[in-house]
Amino acid sequence: MRDPRREPSGDRPAPNAVVGRVSLYLRQLESFQSQGILTVSSSQLGAALAINDAQVRKDLAFFGQFGYPGIGYRIDELITALQRILGIDREWPLALIGLGNLGRALLKYRGFRNRGFRIVALFDSDPHKIGSDFEGMTVRSLDTLAEVIVQQNISLAVLSVPAEAAQHVADQLVASGILGIFNFAPMPLIVPASVSIVAVDLSVQLEHLAYKTQTTRGGISFVG
């Protein structure tokens, strides 16, 4: 399921914060590209995100050498490289576990598909939901998890179950061979080191909004 060409060039994986910034660099580069800009310097890229140029260069150096002396970064080339590094140069089939309000909202969320993430299998523990259809897919029992994950080559799961069920379902996902869990349940999960977890915390963005209204600068901001 892993492709050695997708590994970062260094021996160790990049720290969380570096990966988060790479996503921001990618979005900013796409914005530059849509404006017809062809090349950018580390200080220009950093200035657009209020990150100093040394940090930009250090972050990108984690993954290889991308800049050209006297030119800077070629935007199309750097976009392709960062997409490959993040793994979004391909489709990621996702399993969605938990068809409550949040799960059903996530199923309709358009932002995932734009970046190559596609929900291809639905699971719930509720007998009233198993067998029913959402967005053209049939909800399956968690008993079929392992089978479906292998069949559909799924490596990531979106977990939108109540807090009290989250650890139990996470255990089932781990046993089924999942590699990563996108956790919306408001509690930390305990999983083996071989399984990755990203927990969503919407309050960070809301803090950002609170700060902005206090400074009444206004304007539009997209944060992750």
Added chain:
Amino acid sequence: MRDPRREPSGDRPAPNAVVGRVSLYLRQLESFQSQGILTVSSSQLGAALAINDAQVRKDLAFFGQFGYPGIGYRIDELITALQRILGIDREWPLALIGLGNLGRALLKYRGFRNRGFRIVALFDSDPHKIGSDFEGMTVRSLDTLAEVIVQQNISLAVLSVPAEAAQHVADQLVASGILGIFNFAPMPLIVPASVSIVAVDLSVQLEHLAYKTQTTRGGISFVG
């Protein structure tokens, strides 16, 4: 509705990226505090988040002088200061617009309340939803928006309406005197410069998860 003591010390508001990092610093400091740690240096704080120490010092310098020579930062003092800067040293009453699946999920989301954000008023345009109760609150018509926003001293709105309705509702929110919109609708909104917007993009976090599974480092990560 604004308190001059909450203004940042500088003349200009901090860039988006700086504010995002301040939220991360705050969470890391709270984590240190829960471990019984009393003081921290900029390099220790940075190391925990893979941000270089010069960047940490520069970010914090936006808001004032917090460190002590030979000691570093006093954690309790810096937490209090950052909470005040972000505006989360007080309660923020929120209006929630749109009681579809996402809206109902957000209404139950526990992460907001922990940080002082509390949904106090619900609105929808659907006549079948107006008058019905969710979590002990009655859904109101958008016609009452201006009145309720003033009465309940609401400055922030969570917008979870379909894309095609988002701009129209945003216009109504602006006309009602809202200061900030937390936008879950998958489209950019056009608002006056005096109104702040933060748009939620869940795909950034999912990219992070995809990267992590490729490097199979595993482990637990909380990202905003």
